[in-house]
Amino acid sequence: MSTAPPSDIWPYEPVRVGLVGAGPWARxxxxxxxxxxxxxxxxxxWARxxxxxxxxxxxxxAPVAASFEELLDRCEAVAFAVPPAVQAALAPRVAAAGRALLLEKPLGAxxxxxxxxAEAVAHHGVxxxxxxxxxxxxxxxxFLAEAATREVTGARSCYLHGAFLGGEFATSWRLEHGALLDLGPHLLDLLDSAVAPIVSVRATGDPRRWTELTCEHENGAVSQASLSGAVRLPRARTRVELFGPGEELVYDTAxxxxxxCWPVLRREFATAVRTGKGxxxxxAHGLHLQKLLDQAART
Structure with missing residues (x-):
């Protein structure tokens, strides 16, 4: 549920946000x-x-910060648009400085x-x-509101695209780790929210080509998730199908x-910073997803 004020009028001072990164997603x-x-x-x-x-x-x-320390001096929140390993190295420093964080997924490599x-964020209370x-x-x-009213016994889902085949989003960390780390957080988050919390996950396949996940949920439901960033499609395909005693419920981003998404994301982040209510x-949710990713990677 949104914590943003109901009015379209923003009642606070704008949150001064520094951006770390200058890659395609930052632009x-x-x-x-x-x-x-x-x-x-x-x-x-700021970027290297x-x-x-x-x-x-x-x-x-906007000014260019000459150093990461200067960026922190110029802002009250930091947004990350860098590879997971870089984010994980810098984010604890942001938390220690008392700044809010707008984080990419996954939290780390x-x-x-x-x-x-996650520990730094919790420890410093940002x-x-x-x-x-x-x-x-x-x-x-x-979709998630309707899913909450349904009894779900099984689900199928996919997140597929061809960005890893070439282009500016075929970055080194994506090519190294594949779809599990890049696309996995999105699909696991949707299944975790729509069906019930995921308690275990198993993976088969190669995350750099095609990965199939089998998830077991807290309510006894089982779901499947297909992930690939290396298949030729006219556009990205994200789809979740929920099944149970009632009619199927389908979510499709086509x-x-x-x-x-962006005005909602911006407003809710700024509201959280101004009110102190996340x-x-x-x-913490990102860590939950990362634990599932780690479990999948180990199978």
Whole structure:
């Protein structure tokens, strides 16, 4: 449930958010979302390559921080758009500085790193929120609300695309770890929310080509999840099918506009920072998902 004020008028000062990273996702989503306001303001951008940071910051008139420490001085919250290993190395420093965190999934490249992030957030008592994109779309929320009224005994799902075959999103960490770490958090989160908490997960296949997950849920239901970033499709396919004694319930992103996610994400993060009340889609939830990913990777 949203914690944002019901009015369209933003009642607080904009949250000054610093952005770490200057890759394709920082350019395509983070920078323009944070700069759009009125809930947030892009206060600075920092990346290991200053020229890349300048390309991201320039269109919005945001300054380029000369160092990570300068970024922290310029903001009250930090958004990450970097590989998981980099996020996990820097996020505890953000928490220790008392800044809120807008985190990418997965929290880290492995369970130990993710645990360190979640522990730092909890220890310092700062607000955190995960960019689980689809969770902020009205269609997703309508699906999850309806799923909560159903008895589910089984589910099938998939998240498939061809971004790993080439292009700017075929980044080194995605090619190394494959769809399990990149797409897995999204699909496991949807199944965990729509069916019941996942208590165990097994994986077969190669995460760099195709991975099949079998999940057992707290309510006794079983679900399947197919993941691949290396199949040729005209566009990404995300679909969840729920089955039980009643009619099937289907969630499909084919016709949704992902641009509708960003204002919701921005407003809920800023509201959490200003009120001190998180949404529950936070670092602790990210650690739960990472434990499932680790369990799958070990099978």
């Amino acid at each position: 395509a989503m983070h920078a323009r979302m944070l700069a759009a306001g009125p809930e947030t303001a892009l206060s600075a951008v 390559r200053p020229e890349a940071a300048a390309e991201v910051a320039g269109p919005y008139g 492995d369970l130990d790193a993710a645990n360190a992030v 607000i955190s929120q995960l960019v689980l994109t689809k969770r902020y779309h009205p269609a997703t929320r309508a 016709d949704i506009d992902h641009e509708e 949404t529950g889609i936070d670092a």
